[in-house]
Amino acid sequence: QRPPGGPMAGLWEFPGGKVDPGEVPEAALVRELREELGIEVKPEDLRPLTFASHSYDSFHLLMPLYACRKWSGEPRGLEGQQLAWAEGPELTGYDMPAADIPLVEPVTQALQRHL
Numbered sequence: 075q076r077p078p079g080g081p082m083a084g085l086w087e088f089p090g091g092k093v094d095p096g097e098v099p100e101a102a103l104v105r106e107l108r109e110e111l112g113i114e115v116k117p118e119d120l121r122p123l124t125f126a127s128h129s130y131d132s133f134h135l136l137m138p139l140y141a142c143r144k145w146s147g148e149p150r151g152l153e154g155q156q157l158a159w160a161e162g163p164e165l166t167g168y169d170m171p172a173a174d175i176p177l178v179e180p181v182t183q184a185l186q187r188h189l
């Protein structure tokens with residue numbers, strides 16, 4: 075859950091974050107999962123699933139979404155954030171950033187197909 079006081083506070087998002095200059099996207103996600111959730115993921119265990127392309131008022135977000143079925147460690151909110159483990163149809167019950175709404179259906183389908 076996004077922290078209070080910042081942009082889109084309180085909305086539920088997929089774990090991740092911005093790619094640093096010169097950083098490969100998969101490396102950025104591995105880093106963010108380590109920093110935010112304390113889990114270790116190998117880049118080869120990230121499978122591209124779909125992407126979001128959404129114009130917010132002040133920027134355009136192009137965000138790749140990956141499936142990850144293998145990790146080590148137990149996810150914890152290392153930055154004080156609330157966590158939720160949501161599978162399939164439960165995902166629709168969370169208030170999400172506008173860019174994420176079109177991702178719910180492909181994620182739900184991928185979970186059903188065990189991708």
Ligand SMILES: Nc1nc2c([nH]c(=O)n2[C@H]2C[C@H](O)[C@@H](COP(=O)(O)OP(=O)(O)OP(=O)(O)O)O2)c(=O)[nH]1
Binds near residue numbers: 090092
């Ligand atoms: N991680 C993540 N970010 C998302 C999702 N949906 C969505 O619109 N975003 C946006 C929010 C941010 O503008 C950007 C992610 O960057 P971030 O999480 O590193 O940045 P932030 O706004 O929390 O903080 P800052 O670095 O700009 O201060 O993408 C999502 O599902 N997951």
